[in-house]
Amino acid sequence: MPTFQYEAMDNTGLEIKETIDAATEAEATQIIREKGFFVTQIREQKKRAQKKKGAGAKKTGKTFSIGKVRPKQLCTFTRQLSTLQDAGLPILRSLRILEGQTKPGPLKNSLIGVIDDIESGATLSEAMAKQPKAFDSLYINMVKAGEAGGALEIILKRLAEFKEKSQSLKRKVVGAMIYPIAVISVATLIVGGIMYWIIPKFKKIFDSFEMKLPELTQLLITISDYVVDYFYLIPAIPIGSILFLKIIRKNRTGKYITDYLFLLVPILGKIVRKSVVARTSRTLGTLIASGVPILEAIIIARDTAGNEVFYRAYDSIFLAIREGESIAVPLKESRVVDDMVVNMVDVGEETGALDEMLYKVADVYEEEVEVLVESLISLLEPIMVVVLGGIVGFIVIALFMPLIKLITNLA
Secondary structure (H helix, E strand, O other): OOEEEEEEEOOOOOEEEEEEEOOOHHHHHHHHHHOOOEEEEEEEOOOOOOOOOOOOOOOOOOOOOOOOOOHHHHHHHHHHHHHHHHOOOOHHHHHHHHHHHOOOOHHHHHHHHHHHHHHOOOOHHHHHHOOOOOOOHHHHHHHHHHHHHOOHHHHHHHHHHHHHHHHHHHHHHHHHHHHHHHHHHHHHHHHHHHHHHHHHHHHHHHHHHOOOOOHHHHHHHHHHHHHHHOOOHHHHHHHHHHHHHHHHHOOHHHHHHHHHHHHOOOOHHHHHHHHHHHHHHHHHHHHHHOOOOHHHHHHHHHHOOOOHHHHHHHHHHHHHHHOOOOOHHHHHHHOOOOHHHHHHHHHHHHHOOHHHHHHHHHHHHHHHHHHHHHHHHHHHHHHHHHHHHHHHHHHHHHHHHHHHHHHHHHO
8 A cells, every 4th residue: 555745734823834644645645634734745755776687677768867847848848748638638738749749858857657547547737746856836836736627737837927927927036137147247257356466566666666655555454464365355255145044044933033133124125026916916816726625725825935934924814814814814914915915815815716816916026026137237237336436546546645655655
C-alpha cells in the first residue's frame, strides 16, 4: 500500500507533518480530514529501488539536469498546453507533442515523468504533483479543480494568463533596475581603479617635492591608501552583508523583521508591498474562479507572497475564515493593504463576485507598480549624476590644488 507524506493544520492552526498509508491520495486525504486536520499538501513517498533493472526495463529518455524549471519556460508550456487542449486533443497526446519539442532539461524530464504516470492510470494533477521541480501547489490545485469540474481547457487558459501576467510584471520591474545597477557597478569599478592605480602615482610626485598638501588632497590620499591596503574588503563587504542577511532570514522572526523594515523603505517598500498585493490577489482570484476551496486558496496565496509580513497576515485570515469570518474583516485588521482593497474584497463577497474584484485589485496594483518603478528610475538618474559628479569633482579638485600651488611657487 502506498505511503503518503502530508502537511496539515489542526484546529489551533498548528502545522503537522506526518505520513499515512492509503490506497489512493483521495482516500488518504479523507482519513486525514476525519482526524480533524486541514490538508495543505500531500504527496506519495517515492520508493527507492522500486524500479528493477532487467530486459523489460523501460527507457525513460531522461537526462541529467540541475535546478527547477524556469518560470518563462513553464509559462510557454502552459500556454501551448492550453492551446492544444482548446483544440480538442487528448491530454496524453498533447503532453507527448510538447515533450517531443522540449529541449533536454528539467521540464523535459518532468514531462516524461508526467506521461509515464498518466499511462499508469494517474490523473494529470496526481502526475504533476510528483514533479515539484516543475509544478507548484498553485498549478496542481488549479489542474485538480479543472479535472473535477470537467473544464480543464478553461482552467489551463486561466493558468496561462496568470503566468503570463506574473512574468510580465516581474520582467518590467527587473528590466527597469538593470540600468541603474549597471551604471553604479561601472562607476564603482572606475573610481576604484583611480584610487588603486592613479592616486598612488600622484602621491609619489607630491612626496618628491616634499610639499605640504591641502587637507582635501590628504583626505583623497588617505582613502586611496585604504583602497590599496584593504582592496579585498570591497567585494567582501557586500558579499558578507548578503550572507549575514541570509543567515538572519533563516529564522522566522528574523525574516519577519527584515521584511517589515524593507517595507518601510521609501519607494522601494511601496513597490514590494504593491507587487505582493497584486501577486496574491491575482493568485487568490484565479484559484477561486477555478473552483478551489477558499481555505486551500488562502494557503496557496499565502505561499506565493514571498514576504513574511503578508505570510502572517494570510495565516490570520485563514484562521478567521475557518471560524466563520469573512475575508474582509481579518484583512482589514492585518493592516497590510489599503482600505480600497478591503472595500473591494467586501463588495466582492457580498455580490458573489470575489474573483472579479480580486482581478481588478491586481490590475490596479500592477499599474501602480509600473508607475512607481518609472518614478524610481526617474529619481535615480539625477541622483546618480549628482553623486558621480561630486565624486569626480572631489578627485579633480583634490589633485589640482597642490599642482596649482606647485606651479605658483615655481613661477
